[in-house]
Amino acid sequence: MLELSNLTLAEGRVAHLDDVTVSFRKGRLTTLLGRTGAGKTTLMRAIAGLAEPDRGRIALDGKDWSRLAPWQRPVAMVTQQFINYPHLSVLDNVAFPLVRRKVPQDKAHEAARDMLGRVGLGTMIDRRPSQLSGGQQQRVAIARALVKKAPVVLLDEPFVNLDYKLREGLREELVDLLKAERETIVIYASTDPREALQMGDDVILMAEGRAIQSGEPQNVYARPGTTRAAEVVSDPPINLIGMEVSGGQLRLDRLADLPAHALGRDLPAGRYTLGLRAHSIRQGGDLSARVSLTEVSGSETVTHLQAAGQSLVMLERTVTNHALGTIITLSLDLGDALVFDAQGRLVEKELVHG
Amino acid sequence: MRTLYLALKYLAVLLWSAFVIFPFLWMISTSFKTANAVTGGAKWLPWLQFEPSLSGWQSLFGGVGGINILKPYANSAIVTLSGSAIALVLGTLAAYGLSRFTFKAGPLKNGDITFFFISQRIMPPIVLAIPFFLMLRFLGLLDTLPGLILIYVAMLMPIAVWVMVDFFNSVPRGLDEMAWMDGCTPVTTFLRVILPNALPGLVVAAMFCLIFGWNDFFFAFTMTFTEVQLLPVSIVALNSSVTPWWSLSAAAIVSVAPLAVLAFVVERFLSRGGLAGAVR
Amino acid sequence: MYRQKYIFLLPGLLVLVAIILFPLLFTIRVSFSSWDVYNPGLNWIGGENYARLWEDARYWEALTRLSVLTVGTVLLQYTLGFALALLVWRDIIARRFFRVLFLVPMMTTPVVMSVIWRTIFHESLGPLNPILDAIGIGAQPWLSQAGHAFAAVMIVEVWQWTPFMFLLLLAGLLSLPNEPFLAARIDGAGPIRTFLSVTFPMMGAISVGAILIRLIEASKLMETVYVLTSGGPGTSTETTSYYIYIRGMRDFQIGYSASLSLTYLIVMSVALTLIAKALIRLMVKDRT
Numbered sequence: 001m002l003e004l005s006n007l008t009l010a011e012g013r014v015a016h017l018d019d020v021t022v023s024f025r026k027g028r029l030t031t032l033l034g035r036t037g038a039g040k041t042t043l044m045r046a047i048a049g050l051a052e053p054d055r056g057r058i059a060l061d062g063k064d065w066s067r068l069a070p071w072q073r074p075v076a077m078v079t080q081q082f083i084n085y086p087h088l089s090v091l092d093n094v095a096f097p098l099v100r101r102k103v104p105q106d107k108a109h110e111a112a113r114d115m116l117g118r119v120g121l122g123t124m125i126d127r128r129p130s131q132l133s134g135g136q137q138q139r140v141a142i143a144r145a146l147v148k149k150a151p152v153v154l155l156d157e158p159f160v161n162l163d164y165k166l167r168e169g170l171r172e173e174l175v176d177l178l179k180a181e182r183e184t185i186v187i188y189a190s191t192d193p194r195e196a197l198q199m200g201d202d203v204i205l206m207a208e209g210r211a212i213q214s215g216e217p218q219n220v221y222a223r224p225g226t227t228r229a230a231e232v233v234s235d236p237p238i239n240l241i242g243m244e245v246s247g248g249q250l251r252l253d254r255l256a257d258l259p260a261h262a263l264g265r266d267l268p269a270g271r272y273t274l275g276l277r278a279h280s281i282r283q284g285g286d287l288s289a290r291v292s293l294t295e296v297s298g299s300e301t302v303t304h305l306q307a308a309g310q311s312l313v314m315l316e317r318t319v320t321n322h323a324l325g326t327i328i329t330l331s332l333d334l335g336d337a338l339v340f341d342a343q344g345r346l347v348e349k350e351l352v353h354g
Numbered sequence: 355m356r357t358l359y360l361a362l363k364y365l366a367v368l369l370w371s372a373f374v375i376f377p378f379l380w381m382i383s384t385s386f387k388t389a390n391a392v393t394g395g396a397k398w399l400p401w402l403q404f405e406p407s408l409s410g411w412q413s414l415f416g417g418v419g420g421i422n423i424l425k426p427y428a429n430s431a432i433v434t435l436s437g438s439a440i441a442l443v444l445g446t447l448a449a450y451g452l453s454r455f456t457f458k459a460g461p462l463k464n465g466d467i468t469f470f471f472i473s474q475r476i477m478p479p480i481v482l483a484i485p486f487f488l489m490l491r492f493l494g495l496l497d498t499l500p501g502l503i504l505i506y507v508a509m510l511m512p513i514a515v516w517v518m519v520d521f522f523n524s525v526p527r528g529l530d531e532m533a534w535m536d537g538c539t540p541v542t543t544f545l546r547v548i549l550p551n552a553l554p555g556l557v558v559a560a561m562f563c564l565i566f567g568w569n570d571f572f573f574a575f576t577m578t579f580t581e582v583q584l585l586p587v588s589i590v591a592l593n594s595s596v597t598p599w600w601s602l603s604a605a606a607i608v609s610v611a612p613l614a615v616l617a618f619v620v621e622r623f624l625s626r627g628g629l630a631g632a633v634r
Numbered sequence: 635m636y637r638q639k640y641i642f643l644l645p646g647l648l649v650l651v652a653i654i655l656f657p658l659l660f661t662i663r664v665s666f667s668s669w670d671v672y673n674p675g676l677n678w679i680g681g682e683n684y685a686r687l688w689e690d691a692r693y694w695e696a697l698t699r700l701s702v703l704t705v706g707t708v709l710l711q712y713t714l715g716f717a718l719a720l721l722v723w724r725d726i727i728a729r730r731f732f733r734v735l736f737l738v739p740m741m742t743t744p745v746v747m748s749v750i751w752r753t754i755f756h757e758s759l760g761p762l763n764p765i766l767d768a769i770g771i772g773a774q775p776w777l778s779q780a781g782h783a784f785a786a787v788m789i790v791e792v793w794q795w796t797p798f799m800f801l802l803l804l805a806g807l808l809s810l811p812n813e814p815f816l817a818a819r820i821d822g823a824g825p826i827r828t829f830l831s832v833t834f835p836m837m838g839a840i841s842v843g844a845i846l847i848r849l850i851e852a853s854k855l856m857e858t859v860y861v862l863t864s865g866g867p868g869t870s871t872e873t874t875s876y877y878i879y880i881r882g883m884r885d886f887q888i889g890y891s892a893s894l895s896l897t898y899l900i901v902m903s904v905a906l907t908l909i910a911k912a913l914i915r916l917m918v919k920d921r922t
Contacts, residue, residue: 050531069636070534077535083528087550097536100546144536359825367721370714371735373793378738380761381750396761444646451642467647474654476903478854480875481895484664484882485657508653511646540638571745571857576883586745590861599753606750610742617737621730624805 001025002047002152002185007056009042009209016042017053018209024202026151029178029186031196031217034206034232040189043206044154047187048075060151076145077154080161082137084129090116090140091125097148115147116140118177135166146177153181155188175199193235197221205232227344230275236302236313239276243339245269252332254308256287262334265349272347275338278302278315285331291322305330385410385603392599410600414608423588423605430568430585430609432499437506438563444507445471445514446556450544452515453522454530471515474508479572490577497581505573510563517562521555522548558623561616568613585609665892674888683893692869693894696877697901703784703873704852707791712845714792715799716837720829723807733804740797748861751790752777755862780870783863787871790858795851799844806840807833838917846910853902874898 002024009017017039024030032040045051047058049070058065065073076097084093091112098108116125119139129137138158145153158174159167178186190196196203197217204214205224213220213229224230230238242253246269250258260266289307296302301320305312307330314330322328339347383398391397391404400406414423451457452468459467486505487496495501525548533543574584583591589609592602665683667676687693722732739747754760755776763773776782814836818828856875859865865872865880878898882891 048531048535050534069539070531071537071539075535077532079528079532081526081528083526083532085529085532085547085551087547100537100542148536363721363726366717367726367732370718371732374735374739377747377750377754377793380754384753392759395759396764398761444649447642448646451639455636455639455642457639457643467643471646471650474650476850476906477654478875478895478898478902480854480856480878480882481661481899482654482657483879484888484892484895485661486653487883488660488664488888489653489657504653508650511650515646540636541641544642565741569741569743571743576879586743589746589749592749602749602753606746609746613741613743614738616741617734620737620741620801621734624733624801624808625730 001061003057003059004043004047005057005059007043007046007053007058009046009051009053015209016051017046017056020056020209020211022204022211022214024152024185024187026185027182028201029175029188029199030202030204031200032187032189032204032206033191033193033196034189035191038206038232039209040206041156042209044077044156044187044189047073047152048077048154049073073152074150075152075154076148076150078138078141078145078156078158080157082129082134082141082161084137084140084144086129088128089125090121090127090129090132093129093140094143094147097144101148111147112143115143119143119173135162135170138162138170142174142177146181149181149184151184153178153184153186155186157189157191160191171195171199193221193233197233203233205229207232223346223348224275224338225346227273227275227340230338230340230346234277236278236315238338239274239278239281239312240340241274241276241310243272243274245272254310256332258334263337263339264334267339267347271342273340273342273344274334275340276332276334277336278313279317280333280335280337281312281314282331282333283314283316283320283328285329287330287332288327289330291324291326291328294320294322294324296321381603381606384599385607387600407600410598410602410604413598413601414604423585423608426583426585426588427608429499429582430574433502433506433574433584434564434567437503437510438560438567440503440507441510441563442514442556442560445511445559446518446552447544448511449515449518450522450548453519454527454540468515468519471512474512475516479509483572483576486573487576497578499582502574502577502582502584505577506567506570509570509573510567513562513566514559517559518552518555521552521558525551554623557619561619565613565616661892661896664889665896667889669888669892670890671886679889683890684897686890687893687897690894692872693874693877695869696872696874697898699871700853700855700873700875701905703788703791703855704849707788707795708845708848708852710788710792711796711799711848712841714796715844716803716841718796718800719804719807720833723804736800737797739794740801742794744794745857745861747794748790748858751786751793752862755786777863778867780867783867783871787858787862790862791852791855794858795848798851799848802840802844802847803837806837806844810836842910842913842917845913846906849906849909853906 004023005021007017007020008015020039020043032043034040042051046053049065049068049072060074084090085096088096091109094112094116095105095108098111099105103111113122113125116122119142121136121139121143124132124136129140132140142158145155155174159170162170178184188196188199190199200217202214203217203220205212205220207228212232213225220229221233224233227240230240241255244251244253245260245267248260250260250262252258252274287307289305289312291303292306292311293304294301296319299317299319301316301318301322303314303316303320303322305314305328312330341347379398383400384392386400386406386408387397387404388407388409391407394404397403416422448471452464452471457464457467490496490501490505493501495504529547529551530540530543533547534540538546569586571586571590574587575590578584578587586609589602589605592598592605663676666678666680668679668682669675669677718736722729722736726732754762757763757773757775757778760776762776767773774782776786810833814832815828818832823831854875855873856879859871859873859876860879863871865876869877875898878891878894881887881894
């Protein structure tokens, strides 16, 4: 187990890491999910020894890493940029980490050739990295990271600079490759909630340099602990709507007044925030809203709407083209709505469903 | 209008070309003259205006009225090449350190240390001449090759640092960090990963070192007397009242020729855009 | 963790400190002594040398002359170098040939070429005066009259170092992005307007760099003068470096020349810093 405790790293007044305590388990892929600037890259660089934390401890199986230089840490890393050694052939690139670790040349080449075959580059071993496409270059980088069988593998948004189609394909290949590594701790940074939820065995949500929630993806998605976590884990963005509960009435700010039983549970009177996922807003109903943006992606349509000064996002599982500026009617499905208290913490449903 | 513009353009290029070539043509022509051809007023064309002779060229190897140029030539080559090589090694190492790691000495940081290196180029040679002179005398290295090499290292290292800091700053740090992840210490990273990829920068730096080293006259002149003579000094020594212009020209040609060839190398780098970074 | 970093920096730094910094500090001490050929050694005479140089008209004249010469030649070199770079930048026949040719002078040894120039400027035997005669200008007393000798030094400096300016400016031109020029073409701007509103502004930072490097190098001027005119006729082409050389290395007034050279260094550093600041304000639009 890789344990980080109280990791803090600030540059001037900006806290890149703020008291992060998390752990990563062997044989599992953990995704770090957060927006750009949330501290994911800094966290990985701290694990690799490339960034020096001001405070805190990093330990693998109880062994402290604080005094280890980057080249002494058993870590492999793939970054957003496609970084390979320009002066070496693809084969020598992948063999390089082994040769540096005193593996005999022929053994190193054998392992490298094997790994290159597994990433689909078996026929290109004599080329230079500059003669490869972006996707192939990143495959070389991945092969180089995996060939040394490091107990910790860091993948920092490895596919973000590739086009969409390639990204999907490579992600699946990578998941297959990693299945073979049963003892490896794999950490994968991502800004894309869907990617994180599909790939990860575990997920850690990050925002403003803090680890705000961790757990199994389905669990984290279904029950984000705070409004912030709900924002990070939802794609398209979750609708957060101010809500007042009093005397058997739910008043959604500027939108609607509903009977209390619409939520299917009892709430004490007070201020709340309602978290409504985009797929819970449907077309047709008694709310009206103006279309301000429509994006079609695959077979889904995301529509941004304005209703009485409140922005809403609606997801439809069809391809629909709403003309800009038209008024459409909506209804809200509160069936799986999330409720947060005045401090933004999740108000759990009674555990009726088990 | 367009034709006039083009005509002016080519006229300008040809005029400047004539200005550039003028001294070279004169020097080549003169190197084949004898006393008669020189004293009768300026002449350019061999056979038509004067009877060409090889005496100027023969005098380079100890002929009449000339000098033996082999010794100074070898001296210049030794001092320039070893001075450049040492300056390049020390300068490249320092530039890599300054580009990749943070150093602090009291209030002084990386930028100040880099400036200290490069600012040595601002120092007029004459300011350093006296302390250099006294230092070499103290070390017993006055009028010796090692003494000159030492001075050339100090003179050329700032150039190497200047070019190489700029070059290393353009190499992504991610490359170094990848090497560290792959088990290289900073020293092996430098040797195995950075150096093999630094050739373009090294060529530019080496070129500038060679140019400034080979073309130096001042230190070669002030730090030597009789034992060691470098090429420019021996040529200027010919520049006396009874100047044998033919020997002078022949010597000038052989002294200038090797570096003039470097212009081709520079142009190649220029056309490939390899020099742009060195300016900013 | 990164203790190896000193392996990179220290060798070069220590060598430079040993070879340059210590001697320089020593020079400061020497400038307060009367070390000369009769009394070699470090005595203490206070600021006497500095009082003497304050009164030394020849020194200040040389410094003024050097300033005029430096600024004059560098401006000429910049104008010519820029023009040449523009000429061989784009569509021209035998572009690479002319580029190589224009670079050659900076590769040649200045003193050696100065020796050749001296024969060219020779009033009766040199090739220059016959040519001037033929085109109706008439023969000139190149090296025997003050004004002419000054011009001769400038011609040689321009021949030798315009290529350096040309090199840096052409490298700059070749690194410019293409889009602004396309935009100017679409706007229908002619070559002159394109130059004034696109090329020149984008070359601001590079121009400042190139001019400063040349100013620094030109302010050290002495070798050309030594060979071409020996500072003469009289002291009419004597530069600061050359005057200090005469006092120090020929008259062997070590103490006095130390004070001269330190004053020179300070004056040059201050002047160059001020010029650098002014140029950057004037010519660099986006200070990044």
